[in-house]
Amino acid sequence: MKVLFKLALYFFGSVLVAAAIFFLSLGFIVSQHAGNPEKCDVIIVLGGDNGLRVRKGAELFKAGYASHIILTGIDERFYNPNHPNWRERRTMMLGVPKKAIEVDALSSTTWEEAENTSDTMEDRGWKSALVVSDPPHMLRLYQTWSKAFEGSSKKFILVPTSPAWWHKVFWWGNEKSFQFVMNEIKKNLFYAVVYY
Numbered sequence: 001m002k003v004l005f006k007l008a009l010y011f012f013g014s015v016l017v018a019a020a021i022f023f024l025s026l027g028f029i030v031s032q033h034a035g036n037p038e039k040c041d042v043i044i045v046l047g048g049d050n051g052l053r054v055r056k057g058a059e060l061f062k063a064g065y066a067s068h069i070i071l072t073g074i075d076e077r078f079y080n081p082n083h084p085n086w087r088e089r090r091t092m093m094l095g096v097p098k099k100a101i102e103v104d105a106l107s108s109t110t111w112e113e114a115e116n117t118s119d120t121m122e123d124r125g126w127k128s129a130l131v132v133s134d135p136p137h138m139l140r141l142y143q144t145w146s147k148a149f150e151g152s153s154k155k156f157i158l159v160p161t162s163p164a165w166w167h168k169v170f171w172w173g174n175e176k177s178f179q180f181v182m183n184e185i186k187k188n189l190f191y192a193v194v195y196y
Helices: 002-031 052-062 086-093 110-124 135-149 175-194
Strands: 042-045 069-071 101-103 128-133 155-160
Touching (some): 052 069, 052 086, 135 155
Parallel strands (some): 042 069, 069 101, 128 155
């Protein structure tokens, strides 16, 4: 009886340790696939941020990594090309000329951003893109953009922002990063079922 109890205790202890390790490693899992920027044809600044992504995109542009920027995540219902929205204005304030900025007002999901960008790149003859988003978005972006670019010669590099709230080891200690990671786990599972 004592042997069975010890085995059960060992088994449940091992399961708890494995679960804890998996939980703590989620920050590494969702932020993997981030890369270093290289010279490309276009910089894609994904929507859904408060300005960090725009700032990173402008930095990459000014550093000479690409001569075009596409801003996604701008709702077409409220978009007027003659009146730039805050993301366009912020990009221009950061030193990117208006003629270098294009707006994707048709995409409302990560999947649509990848698909529509792939089409735009095809139309323009662009072969490479830097895709800017926050660190815990990287895993889903990698899966999504790989699928959208599948069978083509186009390539992408994921470039993360550097938010003060993010730490891939201690992500669970910050409310914003905790929510982001939990949402990304759910979205990755959903995308795996629906898109991949």
